[in-house]
Amino acid sequence: xxxxxxxxxxxxxxxxxxxxxxxxxxxxxxxxxxxxxxxxxxxxxxxxxxxxxxxxxxxxxxxxxxxxxxxxxxxxxxxxxxxxxxxxxxxxxxxxxxxxxxxxxxxxxxxxxxxxxxxxxxxxxxxxxxxxxxxxxxxxxxxxxxxxxxxxxxxxxxxxxxxxxxxxxxxxxxxxxxxxxxxxxxxxxxxxxxxxxxxxxxxxxxxxxxxxxxxxxxxxxxxxxxxxxxxxxxxxxxxxxxxxxxxxxxxxxxxxxxxxxxxxxxxxxxxxxxxxxxxxxxxxxxxxxxx
Amino acid sequence: xxxxxxxxxxxxxxxxxxxxxxxxxxxxxxxxxxxxxxxxxxxxxxxxxxxxxxxxxxxxxxxxxxxxxxxxxxxxxxxxxxxxxxxxxxxxxxxxxxxxxxxxxxxxxxxxxxxxxxxxxxxxxxxxxxxxxxxxxxxxxxxxxxxxxxxxxxxxxxxxxxxxxxxxxxxxxxxxxxxxxxxxxxxxxxxxxxxxxxxxxxxxxxxxxxxxxxxxxxxxxxxxxxxxxxxxxxxxxxxxxxxxxxxxxxxxxxxxxxxxxxxxxxxxxxxxxxxxxxxxxxxxxxxxxxxxxxxxxxxxxxxxxxxxxxxxxxxxxxxxxxxxxxxxxxxxxxxxxxxxxxxxxxxxxxxxxxxxxxxxxxxxxxxxxxxxxxxxxxxxxxxxxxxxxxxxxxxxxxxxxxxxxxxxxxxxxxxxxxxxxxxxxxxxxxxxxxxxxxxxxxxxxxxxxxxxxxxxxxxxx
Numbered sequence: 001x002x003x004x005x006x007x008x009x010x011x012x013x014x015x016x017x018x019x020x021x022x023x024x025x026x027x028x029x030x031x032x033x034x035x036x037x038x039x040x041x042x043x044x045x046x047x048x049x050x051x052x053x054x055x056x057x058x059x060x061x062x063x064x065x066x067x068x069x070x071x072x073x074x075x076x077x078x079x080x081x082x083x084x085x086x087x088x089x090x091x092x093x094x095x096x097x098x099x100x101x102x103x104x105x106x107x108x109x110x111x112x113x114x115x116x117x118x119x120x121x122x123x124x125x126x127x128x129x130x131x132x133x134x135x136x137x138x139x140x141x142x143x144x145x146x147x148x149x150x151x152x153x154x155x156x157x158x159x160x161x162x163x164x165x166x167x168x169x170x171x172x173x174x175x176x177x178x179x180x181x182x183x184x185x186x187x188x189x190x191x192x193x194x195x196x197x198x199x200x201x202x203x204x205x206x207x208x209x210x211x212x213x214x215x216x217x218x219x220x221x222x223x224x225x226x227x228x229x230x231x232x233x234x235x236x237x238x239x240x241x242x243x244x245x246x247x248x249x250x251x252x253x254x255x256x257x258x259x260x261x262x263x264x265x266x267x268x269x270x271x272x273x274x275x276x277x278x279x280x281x282x283x284x285x286x287x288x289x290x291x
Numbered sequence: 292x293x294x295x296x297x298x299x300x301x302x303x304x305x306x307x308x309x310x311x312x313x314x315x316x317x318x319x320x321x322x323x324x325x326x327x328x329x330x331x332x333x334x335x336x337x338x339x340x341x342x343x344x345x346x347x348x349x350x351x352x353x354x355x356x357x358x359x360x361x362x363x364x365x366x367x368x369x370x371x372x373x374x375x376x377x378x379x380x381x382x383x384x385x386x387x388x389x390x391x392x393x394x395x396x397x398x399x400x401x402x403x404x405x406x407x408x409x410x411x412x413x414x415x416x417x418x419x420x421x422x423x424x425x426x427x428x429x430x431x432x433x434x435x436x437x438x439x440x441x442x443x444x445x446x447x448x449x450x451x452x453x454x455x456x457x458x459x460x461x462x463x464x465x466x467x468x469x470x471x472x473x474x475x476x477x478x479x480x481x482x483x484x485x486x487x488x489x490x491x492x493x494x495x496x497x498x499x500x501x502x503x504x505x506x507x508x509x510x511x512x513x514x515x516x517x518x519x520x521x522x523x524x525x526x527x528x529x530x531x532x533x534x535x536x537x538x539x540x541x542x543x544x545x546x547x548x549x550x551x552x553x554x555x556x557x558x559x560x561x562x563x564x565x566x567x568x569x570x571x572x573x574x575x576x577x578x579x580x581x582x583x584x585x586x587x588x589x590x591x592x593x594x595x596x597x598x599x600x601x602x603x604x605x606x607x608x609x610x611x612x613x614x615x616x617x618x619x620x621x622x623x624x625x626x627x628x629x630x631x632x633x634x635x636x637x638x639x640x641x642x643x644x645x646x647x648x649x650x651x652x653x654x655x656x657x658x659x660x661x662x663x664x665x666x667x668x669x670x671x672x673x674x675x676x677x678x679x680x681x682x683x684x685x686x687x688x689x690x691x692x693x694x695x696x697x698x699x700x701x702x703x704x705x706x707x708x709x710x711x712x713x714x715x716x717x718x719x720x721x722x723x724x725x726x727x728x729x730x731x732x733x734x735x736x737x738x739x740x741x742x743x744x745x746x747x748x749x750x751x752x
Contacts, residue, residue: 044462274564
């Protein structure tokens with residue numbers, strides 16, 4: 001069992017938890033992920049690592065309620081435990097594993113969308129601790145859905161916040177901020193974009209035009225997370241890769257986003273039903289026409 | 292009683308079992324077991340033992356069944372096998388012990404597998420555990436993987452007095468016994484979990500949720516955690532795909548994914564939180580035991596199932612019993628047929644598979660006649676799901692993170708056959724991680740051999 005030391009709803013439907021998992025905390029690096037199960041019968045839920053403390057043996061995860069599994073997870077409090085917490089899985093970010101001196105020479109732009117801010121944070125933090133200040137764009141639908149602003153401010157070079165509805169920071173999508181920054185004369189050697197698939201697709205479309213190499217982190221459906229099931233296969237250029245072992249980060253300009261987005265809908269009907277059943281509990285008896 | 296024939300074993304009716312996940316074979320009762328045992332002529336130079344990868348004293352345990360001393364029979368079994376209830380169910384006895392049985396020359400061989408199963412099941416029902424452990428010798432061995440190879444190696448080492456910890460990547464121990472082989476062939480709670488409890492009762496510790504190569508490396512296990520020797524039994528978990536167009540469409544699964552969802556995650560059960568696609572018409576590509584398992588699982592989930600295999604029935608790599616069961620249940624075999632493309636609807640979901648007819652040509656290097664396409668013979672089959680069951684290869688995770696561990700072209704760990712010694716001192720390996728995908732019992736044989744190898748190594752160190 002893996003005890004939860006802290007559990008907090010940081011904004012509507014988005015939760016942060018600090019979990020005691022010494023083996024994961026000891027070996028994880030930014031870019032990697034974990035798989036959690038809340039209880040004995042739960043599904044396996046992959047989540048990117050948001051932060052870790054090797055001394056305390058803890059790992060921080062951030063998740064949004066998107067289905068029955070995460071809805072159930074959101075009910076866990078400090079003192080409760082996860083039944084399973086396995087990791088770190090996947091490869092660490094290239095920016096972290098590359099030669100630091102080489103990375104220091106680069107102008108780096110991070111683009112985070114929504115809950116994708118969580119996996120961006122440890123990369124920016126790691127770079128900051130190694131004397132590299134990267135620019136960070138954080139996009140959210142609206143001011144209330146913005147997460148980790150103070151934490152990010154503390155480690156980013158320049159932090160640019162943009163909201164779709166203009167309720168805070170700049171106004172519009174992250175792609176507009178990228179265009180503005182480049183128009184203002186900023187030059188970037190590499191971009192790391194993590195967020196909803198559709199955001200990553202459009203960021204990549206733009207950065208390809210701007211000639212900025214771009215890395216994205218994919219979160220397809222997966223079961224075991226160790227290369228066994230192949231559910232997470234994605235097409236990168238002309239090759240099929242498993243996101244769990246070959247990724248989760250890939251060259252964004254080579255990712256077949258349309259295929260990846262289609263594959264994400266695989267269990268939508270089943271997941272939707274389970275979510276409704278979990279949300280409405282005993283009051284839901286079917287027959288609503290939606291399930 | 293006809294001594295030339297096996298006492299028939301009771302099975303669930305094919306029509307009934309095609310709609311449930313309960314075990315197909317019901318096994319022998321006491322009377323049937325004793326009657327079958329009485330057919331054994333107790334050969335002095337028993338060929339059956341030579342056919343068994345873990346060299347069970349087969350005439351010895353059968354003799355005790357004949358006498359009705361099932362406890363004694365179980366003790367004899369447990370001397371050689373940590374998982375008799377599993378082996379009695381999934382071993383290919385027809386090509387091993389039973390294949391060598393002298394009775395088989397003129398009639399049918401002794402039903403050794405069913406007798407083994409009876410003895411193990413009876414012991415379990417009576418709460419009998421394998422014999423307790425000797426004193427601990429204070430030496431620590433790490434076993435990577437809790438499948439048949441790992442459990443066997445761990446059990447044997449614990450019996451010799453070693454302090455054994457098994458590391459498992461998934462949340463539940465058992466490896467292929469829990470994620471791969473379906474409930475209707477190998478019940479998980481009633482059989483597998485109990486056999487694992489037996490291994491634990493020998494003093495073996497099992498730590499789940501540890502991915503060796505990620506959570507911790509083999510070198511760290513030796514240097515930081517003080518393990519004196521390592522056994523790698525991490526299996527062959529990586530699924531193969533064909534590389535044909537449409538293979539990433541929605542509705543195309545590896546057999547591993549499909550079976551893991553159903554077996555490990557219990558998706559066959561409506562209460563499961565893990566979903567599985569309930570397809571109407573499924574094509575399973577491949578002809579091995581895993582293909583049969585996937586096909587029969589899809590059938591039980593309500594689909595019409597076609598097994599598409601490029602050679603003829605004679606070359607089907609699956610056990611004859613599995614093919615027979617599959618046919619009885621209504622699986623359709625499209626033999627000498629090979630997929631060329633998977634077609635989809637406008638939303639990216641599978642709606643057809645395009646296949647081509649094959650004929651058998653000259654034997655290839657495996658000795659099997661190689662299939663050759665018949666030009667112009669393509670046709671399409673309407674399906675809404677395709678399950679690829681083309682075999683698996685070892686996961687490179689451990690080899691790529693361990694200094695000095697040699698692998699071959701097929702990414703298998705190189706290990707010497709007799710005792711499983713690898714190119715790295717103190718590190719042994721066996722099972723599918725070494726051989727590529729094979730059988731439960733061969734993995735157990737390798738686990739057993741490596742336990743001896745580790746014992747020799749640590750005694751002389």
